[in-house]
Structures are given as C-alpha cells and as structure tokens.
Amino acid sequence: MPSSNVFQVPDTVTMDKIVSLARRRGFVFPSSEIYGGLGSAYDYGHYGVLLKENVKARWLEAMTRERDDIVALDSSIILHPRVWEVSGHVEGFTDPLVDCRFCKRRYRADKLDESECGSRPSKRPGETEKCDLTEPRQFNLMFETRIGALEESGQDAYLRPETAQGIFVNFKNVAQIARRKPPFGIAQIGKAFRNEITPGNFIFRTLEFEQMEMEFFVPPAEAEQWFRYWVEERLGWHTRYGVRASHLRVREHEADELSHYSTMTSDIEYLFPIGWSELEGVAYRGDYDLRVHTEASGTKLEWTDGEERYTPHVVEPAVGVNRSMLTFLVDAYDEEVVAERERTVLRLHPQLAPVKVAVLPLIPRKEEIVGKARALYEELRRAVVAEYDDSGQIGRRYRRQDEIGTPYALTIDEQTLEDDTVTIRDRDSLAQERIAMSGARAFVLDKLTEDWSSPKAA
C-alpha cells in the first residue's frame, strides 16, 4: 500500500538516466575506459553480472526446465569456416556502406537519413557541400580471424554473428541423444559478434553481445501454427518478468526487411527511450539451414523414424541478453518523491533483482545490534543473494538498495534486542512491517517465490 505522499513522476525515463544509474551503481561501465574506450563495448560490474545471470537463468528455465521438448546446447564461437559459407553469411550478411572523403566518416548507405554528418552534425550526410560520399560498398558484418600458426599457413575463420548455426550443424548429434521427434527445440545462450558501423545507444546494440536463441524443429505443416505460438509465448515471458504489456508490441516484417534465410519474421518491439525498437525477433527459417548444410556436408540433417523422413522446418525466437537487460532496466526505472525527498527505484521483478534482501543494522557501532544483524545475514545468504550494509545513514542505505532494485530490506534496531523482531521494508510500496527475526528467512523466501504480477501501472 503506497503511502499518500507517494506519487508517480511522469514517464521521463531517458537513456542518459539509465546510463548514469548503471554506471553509478556498477551495473555497466564503458569498456577499456582508461584507454579512451572502444566504441559500443561495455563491461558489466557486480550488479550487472548478477542481473544478467538472472535474465539468462530465467530464459533457460523457461526453455528447458519448465518444458520437456527443448534441450540445451553450447557450441563454439569459432566454428569451421565452411559453416558460414554454406549458411549464406559470407555472401549475404552485409551492410552497404559509404565513406565521406571529406570528414573521413563511414555511414550505412541505407541509414543516411538517421545519421549525423561528421562535419556538420545538424545536417544529414550528403546534405551539405562539406560531404563527399563514395558509392556504397557491401561490407560483411562478420569479424574475421585466423586459426593456428603464422600468417602463411593459417586457416581463415569467423567469430559467429549468431549462435543459431552451431545448433543446425549439431542437429543430428543432439536429436539422436535427446531421443525426441519434432516438434522439439534446441536452446543456446552465448556470445555473438557483429562488426557494425555506427552502433550505439548504450547496450542496445554492441559489437559483442550475448544471444539467447532457440531453434524449434517442427513438421512443415505445423510451422505457421508454431510460429504464432512462439510469438505469444515469448511475449508472455517478457511480461511475466515485469515488462509492461503496454510497452510491448508485435510487428511483422515487410518483405524487404527479411533476412536471407527467412520468409516470415515478427519482431517483439519495446518502447525504448529511443522509440519502438526490436527487443526480440521470431523468425520462420523454413528448412533453409538444415537443407543447405545437408547438401554441402553430405550429412543428412533430417528427421527419420522408419517410414517417416523429412527435413524439419525451423521457428526461431532470438533475443539479446544485453538488450533484454536494458529493457528490464528501463521498464523498472522509476523516480518518485516520498516525504518531500526524491528517490530513484528499480522496480525489478524479484527473480531478476541482483540482490534479494539487504540486512541493515540501524546503529552500526552497537555491538549487540551488529551481532544480531550478522547472524541474520549469515542465515539469509545461504538461501539467497543477500547484502549486509552498515555504511552511512539508514535513509541513504535504503536509497542505495532502491537504486539496485533490492525488493526487501531488513532493519535491526533497539527493539530487536528486546523482542527479536525486525522491520521488513518493501521496495515498491515502502510499507514497513515488524516480523519475528526467526521467521525472516521464510518470509523473504515466500515473497520471492510467490506469483508476482507487476505492481507498475500498465
């Protein structure tokens, strides 16, 4: 129950506010900052790691632990180079780029009207006499490297631009061992790399990122039905973990947007501070990948069961871990004025929150209070990620926990010494309740596992 002097600040979540909070609280830092940074690369601090691990765990749970029809895989970042020739990525995974001979900048030819001129940022490239653009050239988005030994005898290779191909080339191995017939899926979380020009917008798009991809193999006749199923299912995952339904929408790709392997794709878009943008893509890849790898390798990547024999079709929901994390941060970000003081709070779903409960001794110099607080902390940390904070005014400590999204804070005070009760403070409602210290662990565990529906306005 929010107190009456709590009111919502109008929706003013900007990317700058998210970047600032993420840095201030150690979620995300610009990578290699002491050497001037490396455009569009970020490192994740303590709370960033915990949040990211939770996002990945919830995805993998939803894909594998809660279902019987999907198994996990973790394939290499560097696959055999033939994989990318056959998949069509060497030929087709390109962007058209133009250079400005004057300002030496490079732009995507198909995004000139979204770019700023390097010489006159108020103009679009090509709109001023200071621009002298080259003809577009196709640029492959895969990072190249070389395996083994010195230049002359090495083998060219690529850093994978998607995890999906590692799934397709393992199809036979996995299907045999998983003892499953279609429909069944293979899920993978891992790093992918795209050598893109003008990436940006914080962790929305980075050269190096983590993907959560699942390839669902189905009988061809059931493909459209499963495509629709996975759009709904994935939409439900985002809202289940707290993203406002009103900030999500589904947009079908136009024919000219489709990837070379897909005939039908829907994006689940989120209302980011930069506008509606892709959060997750659900692509119908047909039999494209299994078919081309079968033809090129001679290994039959198909389903067979005595009489039955066919190449399954593929429906693929794919979402970036970092982009999903950004979505949860943006959607959870809130500012409000409580008792005439401002606070910033991350209303993260408890199952995503980096820290589940904080233990705060009200008077950190009082030995009996510290003793009780440490004992409670030791008990809690065995069950959940807990934090002990004895530094600074209690109000400041609450605000710190609010900013990292800790759903519960337990305060040990003078009264604890008399009756072994503690106050539990709810991050969202700010309600404070006194409960028995002996029941605190069970209280918190119950709260964390109860069905949680977003307390945020839709």
Add this chain to the structure above:
Amino acid sequence: MPSSNVFQVPDTVTMDKIVSLARRRGFVFPSSEIYGGLGSAYDYGHYGVLLKENVKARWLEAMTRERDDIVALDSSIILHPRVWEVSGHVEGFTDPLVDCRFCKRRYRADKLDESECGSRPSKRPGETEKCDLTEPRQFNLMFETRIGALEESGQDAYLRPETAQGIFVNFKNVAQIARRKPPFGIAQIGKAFRNEITPGNFIFRTLEFEQMEMEFFVPPAEAEQWFRYWVEERLGWHTRYGVRASHLRVREHEADELSHYSTMTSDIEYLFPIGWSELEGVAYRGDYDLRVHTEASGTKLEWTDGEERYTPHVVEPAVGVNRSMLTFLVDAYDEEVVAERERTVLRLHPQLAPVKVAVLPLIPRKEEIVGKARALYEELRRAVVAEYDDSGQIGRRYRRQDEIGTPYALTIDEQTLEDDTVTIRDRDSLAQERIAMSGARAFVLDKLTEDWSSPKAA
C-alpha cells in the same frame, strides 16, 4: 550401504572412456563435425551445458555469495588493443615454433620431445632424415581480428587470451563502487582464446575456453600470506565438490616456467589420464599489471584513503571451466559389476550433477502409474532439475541415469497405487528405500543440501 556384490573395478579411467561417455550421453561433441571438425574445438550438449553451468555457479558462489570481499565482473572479449600492448602480451605471450619443410607440420620448439613426427609417427620430429626443421620463430598466441569497416581503415584488435586484463583496467571503477579497501577481489568468468599449436587431449586444452579468474588485491606486505591462503582455499574447493584429495597435488613453478608477470606461481595439479597436469594456477602477479596500466594510461590504479596510498599487489587463482569439468568427469567416472552386470556411473557431487532426480514409471503403459509419476515429476521440477523417463526397461533407464550422474531415481509402481509410496534409489550405494510420495520432494531437497563428503575411496 553398498551391497556385497558391488566391487570396484581397478582404476582404469582412460581419456577414451571419458570421450566416449561424453559423446554417447550428449555432454560433449567435436565441434563442426559435419565439416570434418575443427581441431581442438568442442560443443557442449544438454548435460554438458547443465554440468558446466553448475561448475560455474559453484565457483561464483564460493567467490562472491559466500564471502564479503569479492565482487563479480564481466568484461568484453575484445578490449582496446592498447591493453595487450601494455600488459606485455603482444611482446611476450608467444610460443617458439618450428616448421618441417618435408611433412609441412608445425611443432612447438620447446616440446619437440613430446611430439610425433608427421611423416614417421614413431619418431620425434627431427629424429629422422624425413624431417627438415626450420629455425624456431616466436609466434604470438593471441587471435587477431579487426574492428569496424573495411580493411584499410579498421583497427587491429585481439581476442583476449585471459580474462584478467579486463579486471585490471576496470580496477578503479570497481573499487570505487564496491566501497572496499584491500584485501578485496574481483571475480570473472568468461571465454578466452589461445591460438595454440598441437593442443589436444579432449577438453583439457582447447583454442577457445572458459576461464574462472579472480584477482585478489592486497597490501604488498600481505601478499605472500594471501598467496598461500588462496592455494589452500582453491584446493579445498575442488575436494569440496568431490575430487579425491589423493588425485590433487600442489607444484611450485620453477623460475624458468614463470609467466612474464609473475614471480611466484603454484599449480594445483590433478592426476588426469594423461598424467599429473595443471588443473588450476595460483599466480602472484605483484603490482605488475596495475603499475603498467597506470603508467600507460595516466589513470592511477591504486588504493588511496586520505593518508594511505599504494598500488595493491595481486594474487590470482585461475582455472579453466572446461578443464575443471573434465576433472569432475574423470574423478567421478566409475565402472563396476553389480549382480553380474556391468554398469558405468558418474559419481558426481549432487550439486554438480546435471539432473538431480529422475522419475520413472515402472509400467509406462499403465494410466494410473503414469498419472502419479507425472504429478510427482511436475512437483519436483519446480524445485530442481528433474527428468521423466518412461522409455525402455527399468534397468536400462537406471543405467542411463547412472551414466549422466543423477544421484536419485524415484520409481512409481503397482504398490504406489495402493499406499502412495515410491522407491528411491541411491546412485552410489544402489540402496533402495520406500518412502511416502508426499515426502519425496523434501527427501530429495534434504539430500541435495546436506553436507556431502565423497563416498569414493581416497
């Protein structure tokens, strides 16, 4: 309590047996197999992913959740190239290589006596007239790539050969936010890449691997004490999760083995099928890394607290996820004859086992049995990774679970229909007990969280 007809087969764990089991049960596959493979690259199947995730989770827990003095970090694989120039890796992270002009093979000049001649495998390279070796050349072990745009204007970059540098260059950001003074640590799990010649031995050494590294920053005077502390602490972690103490030993590096940044290193070695080899390294890196990055970047990577100001020294325990996983597999692998039938069993620590409990309906065609079994399975899977298996003879199903290391199997039979009891079978002792179905979940959870000491002979 092992039954009297259970006896240990002599210790005959070979790498081939591990490779075969890993493949047969879908733990590990050779990568890109349909295109002829890619030397020393492996993909992880369902149980491999689960085991690997458990290894990582236990390490991160031990480093961060169970302690107050270590925070987590996840830095980029591609850092600013200056990082690797300054760290000394561009200059010093090399192997001396020789080529054979005759058989076109390449060897490590310092490992010629461990290599086979390409033309005559019974000989060492250079020991037969068929060999014509070049002079050694230094070869850098870092994979190179290029960031951004077309060849002429890109920026050379490297795939990190260790995760540690990402920690050092973030030292200031993390230390400020973590609000900690030395001794404190920063822990990181992530992929690293080493462009090595003649790697091999399954997942013991691969071009692409995952590291678990922790840099512990200490006052210089305490460095030796903390070095010894971390050797013991890490040794204890491996035994805590079931590795036999008798298969572990600590070996101090000789002066000529030390890396360019270290003056004292101890390896925790494990008795692999290939002999005693490094499992984990604990390196004393002194102030080398923070000092060189301070000098090169101008950013003071030091500890300061008003009067106090110094560059902390670093103690680093670093272990490969894949190598740790191999160790757990090898140490857990067992073959025994039970009632005149052989079985292979992975005696994995329950907290590492991919699947915690299997639910097996004895008669899979009997509706009431299936109903009870599914209900129990649905209850269990909410708490732990569970598996439902109704395919094949019950003995075959037990053996399958033994081979993936599932500590408990619950069987639902005719008697369940009468009195709602199930049998619980213990993977290691093979003891079977009847327990109330309503208590099965609590029984399994208790077993999983109880202090577990290895039932294996030391």
